[in-house]
Amino acid sequence: MILDLIASGLVFSSIIVLGSIGLSLIYSIADFANFAHGDTMTVGAYSALVTFGAVGGLGGSLLGLPYGFFVALAVGIAAAAVVAVITEKVVYAGLDIGSIGLLITSIGIAFIYRAVIQLRFGAGFTRYDIQVLRPIDALVPYGVRVTLHDVAIVGSAVVLVTGLHVLLQYTDLGRKMRAMADNPELARVSGIRTDRVKLWTWVIGAGLAGAGGVFLGLFSRLVPRMGFNLLLIIFAAVILGGIGSVYGAMLGGFLIGMINQLTPALSELGSLLPLVPDAWGIPIGIEYADALAFVIMVLVLLVRPNGIAGEAT
């Protein structure tokens, strides 16, 4: 059972990581806690739903997913990025009210995104029109029940995260972003066009969130509240990793996703660990998985406000 939980933890972590990178980037470069980030994920998911409905399967399939779904994924990423850039241009850029004012504004933006989606699709849940797969046969004897879709989610997340790593470390834009995250004024006087870098940050952060939203829809289902429900978990991941640190956000997202899915195993910790009595365990049910993440978040804020990864990138 523990292997199965680890496997689903990996899948869930991939989604959390995609969400938390963007939240952390925007926190450090646009300098506020973006409460609309979860709903940006929802925007991505529903854009993909519409696109997939329009283009269909397009013939062949890869990892159990029709080619059309990858087109839908790309559109979902693009739609989330475009919506975020428009919001930045129309709303955030014209505001001069400090980071708390921006935080409150972003709550309003979150409501607007969700309301528009709900006006069009209703409050109920829906799914992509893709056949649900059976678990991979070769892994079932080990108790691991993962589908090819789960493998596709983890694989795509790894590709996207690696791409971001290359971008941050080896390109001009990445260096500018890191400089700006470090010290915006210094970056500005050094001749970096901070406005343009900020726009690219929105594109990258919201794009990754859009991908996370598409995968979240594939992992469970699509509901207008899906992103908002996940937002606090993503905040927990970002804070655990250290706000403003992209690599911290990856690590935090991985840990929070794992802890979230492994919660059922905590009550029988004793039988899993060596050198510990079998009866020993943390008696906590699966219904407290989210609450556990929030408590971890508050503890990290108290004990180590910079997160486990320490300073910003």
Add this chain to the structure above:
Amino acid sequence: MGVRSIVADPSGYWNGLTRAEQGVSGFIVAFVVLLLFGLLTGGLAPTYFLFLVGLAGMYALMSLGLNVQWGYTGLINFSVAAFFGIGAYGTALASSSSSPIAGDLAPVVGLLVALVLAAVLALLIGIPTLRLRADYLAIASIGLAEVVRIIILNEDQWTNGSAGLRGIPTFFDGWPVLSTFPQTMPGIAISWLPGETIVLRQSFWQATLNVTLVLAFIGVSYFVLKRAHRSPWGRLLRTIRGDEDLARALGKNTYRYKMQAFVLGSLIMALAGVFYAHLNLYVGPGDLNPITTFYVWVAVILGGSGSNRGALFGGFVIVAIQQGTRFLNDFGWIPFDVAPLRLLVIGVIIVLIMRFRPEGVLPPQRELIWPSVVDEAPKQPDTGVRDAKAGESE
């Protein structure tokens, strides 16, 4: 500025108001006229009207509470729904007939239980979070509010879980005269109005009692807060909001003052919860949804952070939005569900306020000053300017 002086010189009073105050006054007058029109023509049932007033009072009460925390002290508390819920659950657990713990106690005992629980919860949330930076406090408090909601949802043996608590008595149950007041009042038929004959029955008198209760809660809270706001304590809170380092440099233990403001505000929010439990006669875990928190936030930033009048105004606007969108459902030609429309309106209002008027519609101005200082200060002292300068003679 007393009522007498308004009557004596209405145009002078009107000219003395700021433009925003004039606008809000005009809005309120127009709204009252509209409601009266609805009442007189029978379009709005009196009992429902009183229910709306009760709801508006409930939001106004929560806004007053949040105003102490955010408006005075600058604490960005996103756990309003948790305190509202703990207030409602506190009184319900003590007084409802289906309570798994105590049950069937007098509602006054429930009120005390609710306030004690809210104070304990405020300390539990405040002790770890009030030292945090403002934006961390926002995230941590909404997280802890969710923890409270999840606990109430899942600990069936204490809270009945998702089934909620039924069989809550009305607040005046067991009081000498008031407990039977709705039954003993005669039904009054009103037939002299245009439209159908309206009969005021038991439910109308019950609603009247509820409105009286919420007005009493608001009255007590409002006057306590008005005094507190102008006191040295309130001045210190405003200093903390403006510049916490300054307050510390003056030798003040800002953590302690922030905690006091946090607990005081939370108690007022719990009062709103107590009222809600005895109005609705049912509480469930859904009442702790974070959307309540954001409604109250909209009321406070719309009214004007730090302004008690603004908080009252914001509470009424929220109910107008909530129930006004509900009326739209009656029109068949609207091609969509109006529930998301309400969300959209709230979101647009937040963005518009932050964009065009971040200080709110009725920002605190003269309410920070003792009225006597403004009214009785000589405009141009005849002699000795330095001695008789306005406001410094005391």
